[in-house]
Amino acid sequence: MTDRQTHLQNTGKFVAPLGVLIFFAAMALAITMNLWTTLAVVVVLTALLIFGEKRGFVETAYKMVEKNYKITVAVFVAALLLFPIALRGNSYFLHILVIAGIYAMVALGLNFQIGSMGQVNFAPAAMFGIGAYTSAMVSVHYGASPWLGMIAAVIVTAGMGVVFGFPALKTRGFYFSLVTIAVQTIFVLLVVNTDWLGGPNGIPGIPAFSLFGRSLKQTGNLFGMLLPYQINYIYLTFFLLILLIIVARRLYTSRFGLAWNAIEEDEIVAATQGINLTKLKLLSFSIGSVFAGIAGSIYAHYTSFIGTEDFDFNKSLILICMVLLGGMDNPVGVTLGAVLLTVIDEKLRVFADYRMLMYSVILIVVLVVRAQGLLPKRNRTYPGTEEG
Amino acid sequence: MDTLLKTKDLTINFGGLLAVNKVNCEMNNEVLGLIGPNGSGKTTFLNLISGIYNATDGEIEFQGRNITKLQASDIRSIGIARTFQTNRLCLKLTVLDNMLLGLFSKQQIRWWETIFNQKKHHLELRVNIDKCLHVLSYFNEELVEQKYELIDTIPLIDRRRIEIARALVSDPALLLLDEPTAGLNPQETHSIVEDLKKIREKTGISMIFIEHDMGVISTIADRVVVLNAGQIIAEGSFAEVSKNEEVRSAYLGS
Amino acid sequence: MLYAQIINAVMLGCTYSLVAIGFSLFFGVLDTVVFCTGDVAIFSSFSVVLLVQITALYALLIGLFNPFFSILITVLLAAVITAALMVIMYQLVIKPFENKSSLMPLLSTIAAGIALRELIGIFFPQGRNPRSFPELLSMERIFEALPGISWRNGIIILATILIVALLHWFINKTKIGLSIQAVSQNREAATMVGINRNLVIYVTFIVGGLILGFSGFLIGSYYSVIRFDLGASFGLKGFSAAVVGGLGNLYGAIVGSMLIAFAEVFVSAYIPGGTAYAGIAAFVLVLLFILFKPEGVLGSRSIEKV
Numbered sequence: 001m002t003d004r005q006t007h008l009q010n011t012g013k014f015v016a017p018l019g020v021l022i023f024f025a026a027m028a029l030a031i032t033m034n035l036w037t038t039l040a041v042v043v044v045l046t047a048l049l050i051f052g053e054k055r056g057f058v059e060t061a062y063k064m065v066e067k068n069y070k071i072t073v074a075v076f077v078a079a080l081l082l083f084p085i086a087l088r089g090n091s092y093f094l095h096i097l098v099i100a101g102i103y104a105m106v107a108l109g110l111n112f113q114i115g116s117m118g119q120v121n122f123a124p125a126a127m128f129g130i131g132a133y134t135s136a137m138v139s140v141h142y143g144a145s146p147w148l149g150m151i152a153a154v155i156v157t158a159g160m161g162v163v164f165g166f167p168a169l170k171t172r173g174f175y176f177s178l179v180t181i182a183v184q185t186i187f188v189l190l191v192v193n194t195d196w197l198g199g200p201n202g203i204p205g206i207p208a209f210s211l212f213g214r215s216l217k218q219t220g221n222l223f224g225m226l227l228p229y230q231i232n233y234i235y236l237t238f239f240l241l242i243l244l245i246i247v248a249r250r251l252y253t254s255r256f257g258l259a260w261n262a263i264e265e266d267e268i269v270a271a272t273q274g275i276n277l278t279k280l281k282l283l284s285f286s287i288g289s290v291f292a293g294i295a296g297s298i299y300a301h302y303t304s305f306i307g308t309e310d311f312d313f314n315k316s317l318i319l320i321c322m323v324l325l326g327g328m329d330n331p332v333g334v335t336l337g338a339v340l341l342t343v344i345d346e347k348l349r350v351f352a353d354y355r356m357l358m359y360s361v362i363l364i365v366v367l368v369v370r371a372q373g374l375l376p377k378r379n380r381t382y383p384g385t386e387e388g
Numbered sequence: 389m390d391t392l393l394k395t396k397d398l399t400i401n402f403g404g405l406l407a408v409n410k411v412n413c414e415m416n417n418e419v420l421g422l423i424g425p426n427g428s429g430k431t432t433f434l435n436l437i438s439g440i441y442n443a444t445d446g447e448i449e450f451q452g453r454n455i456t457k458l459q460a461s462d463i464r465s466i467g468i469a470r471t472f473q474t475n476r477l478c479l480k481l482t483v484l485d486n487m488l489l490g491l492f493s494k495q496q497i498r499w500w501e502t503i504f505n506q507k508k509h510h511l512e513l514r515v516n517i518d519k520c521l522h523v524l525s526y527f528n529e530e531l532v533e534q535k536y537e538l539i540d541t542i543p544l545i546d547r548r549r550i551e552i553a554r555a556l557v558s559d560p561a562l563l564l565l566d567e568p569t570a571g572l573n574p575q576e577t578h579s580i581v582e583d584l585k586k587i588r589e590k591t592g593i594s595m596i597f598i599e600h601d602m603g604v605i606s607t608i609a610d611r612v613v614v615l616n617a618g619q620i621i622a623e624g625s626f627a628e629v630s631k632n633e634e635v636r637s638a639y640l641g642s
Numbered sequence: 643m644l645y646a647q648i649i650n651a652v653m654l655g656c657t658y659s660l661v662a663i664g665f666s667l668f669f670g671v672l673d674t675v676v677f678c679t680g681d682v683a684i685f686s687s688f689s690v691v692l693l694v695q696i697t698a699l700y701a702l703l704i705g706l707f708n709p710f711f712s713i714l715i716t717v718l719l720a721a722v723i724t725a726a727l728m729v730i731m732y733q734l735v736i737k738p739f740e741n742k743s744s745l746m747p748l749l750s751t752i753a754a755g756i757a758l759r760e761l762i763g764i765f766f767p768q769g770r771n772p773r774s775f776p777e778l779l780s781m782e783r784i785f786e787a788l789p790g791i792s793w794r795n796g797i798i799i800l801a802t803i804l805i806v807a808l809l810h811w812f813i814n815k816t817k818i819g820l821s822i823q824a825v826s827q828n829r830e831a832a833t834m835v836g837i838n839r840n841l842v843i844y845v846t847f848i849v850g851g852l853i854l855g856f857s858g859f860l861i862g863s864y865y866s867v868i869r870f871d872l873g874a875s876f877g878l879k880g881f882s883a884a885v886v887g888g889l890g891n892l893y894g895a896i897v898g899s900m901l902i903a904f905a906e907v908f909v910s911a912y913i914p915g916g917t918a919y920a921g922i923a924a925f926v927l928v929l930l931f932i933l934f935k936p937e938g939v940l941g942s943r944s945i946e947k948v
Binding site for chain 3: 114118119120167170171173174175177178179181182185186189190192193313317320324353354356357359360361363364367368371
């Protein structure tokens, strides 16, 4: 072990957790302060990342985290648990966190297509919607538990992923994108015109999740502190989100993640390496759809009302923005992008007219200036499998 | 089971152009040199065997099994690997990742196992990485050191080596090489050819070798097949073929 | 009934076809789908509104010339503005991504379309409300005996035919038009024989911009009420029509537009409760084509190069 590595290991024990704490402080600032503070946080973060990349600090930071993985994760989880409690005074801030978590899940699912396979799917919001509607219908019309609704959402979205994946098999590039745009449009039109699904009025009165006989919509009480019900949903969302990040990371380092990357670069080469394009594409689609389905289910049982405006083409575009801004094919980056954009979006509510303009400008600027996103994809390394 | 690969009236029609026209070819365990002028259908022939194109007519048999209708991915799995004339490695992936791609069909792990059974995943990955590095080191020890480098930064000669290594790593029975020496200088060409010869001696793998350099063909090929306008016009040892009048006028130009 | 539906479908097809031609033209030279095409067409409709209702240019012209010339000058001006916008679009959101992954221009042009639409919504006076389009073409019947064919409809059909004919002449008879064809068919070979690809691209964008400029006027006249976000649906229908007809094939774009228009009109007319599903019909048609005949009606299937 070289001096430098030892040094990293020693200082990293403190620096890495400290970095996590600073990150949370910055996020708290971004969520609680006004739009300009949020934008300042994003700008500082971007500047740090770009500058840090040039000087190699980002690589060092990654190494520090890797060498001190356990303590960093422990601090991260502790901070994540305490974070909502610290913000408990304002349930709107907590609401932003729940929504951020939900969008992060959909964005992670979308990343399997855009980030890994380089195929732009314009229908993530439709999948998100299918999950939400399935879950809502199961619990509203059939009176089943919302958890059953979530399971139903997973099954239906997995199936839908395969169904919609099929046209995608025969096409790529623009044709593929047109297929997904068609799917997205058909979804909204069908729902609006189907009375059984609430039509243009949406579905109101969706029951909340309950756990151990306690509804997640009940306010909590911890050592005399009043905890708004959103905190329950934050924990649920964060728990599932972390599980999904782990799933995404494991797939990324597996032969499947590698095969998706190969398909992105050159389908013919991928096929001659023994990669079954059909299976791999359908896999990317169904897994991505299931992520969106889980997120949709939580969304339905959190907001208790869903309508097609939550799942339209613009929402799909925002989700694509999240993946691109965060960093394609980097689960942590995608999550970061989703959280940042959700926060900015909420802060922009006052300027509702400018929202879509802002997204389109962000998209173009990211593409021109930094197409790899805030946290670019990293080359796979396989620590622990080398000799010595 | 003596015959490794056999094509029967293999034909492909590209909108009226018979790029490969009723080719009957048989090969045993040997190195087959495939020569012919540009546009004579050599690469198309390899594309047909490797499943990239579907034959319009005719059959391909590999180890006694009809593989005409198989997909490219299945053909790799049953033991036919190939390289490309234009050196098609995945530029955005590292050396090691490119090698691991070559092992895709040999890996057993299922997608849910990579999520829920990390132990198995790591175990298999470890074996695979060792295998990849072993094959790489055979070509060039330095490549093992560069395993985490992007292909972008690797010189052409090493890219050629990596592409061949990627094909070999899954232990195929037949290796299809589409001009592995294109764009290389004479020393580099020599080094690649020596490597291939050694591999042939060591593993006994069969090869179909498309090449323009007759010097290379004469040293490595056990037998030569000459294509012209999609049809075989001659076959036999290099010495025999190079004496053939039709071949000389069509190809050797003397 | 049937007669009226056929007229409807033909009219709708005309409004789609110029947008679809725009898609095909740009795709031909760039191998990229320029998704903001529909929004550019609607931008042109708004330019006409601007010239006629806001700057009162039309009122000025009508004092000098007869109505025909006044309309022509107004529309030409709008088309020129649109062509300029198209060139700016190329510079800003397409050129930076040449030789890069094809998903980048795809995303950037979609984003540019949204930006354009939102800019109209924000900066055009009352931009987010539906706007009545100036009634420049008379709604009176040309022949008393033939209902449905008003001067407006007749002029829209004639103008579409005229523009297509002009484009046909331009593409097939002029040197630069032939260069556009050459670049569309084989970029490398075209460069090798000394065709200036950059020039060809700019000319294509100017010509495409002009066509979209005219289409904006026709669309506005036909619908008589326009909305800032109409570009989204026109973009989708136009692209769909181009794909159905065979992407990159100009005449295919017309065939595709007619097919989609007929599908929409007939679904809404003859299927009970079909009005709601007319939009779906178009997309189902596109899905079927992509799945079973991806080269479209008139396109030719190319062999993927290995």
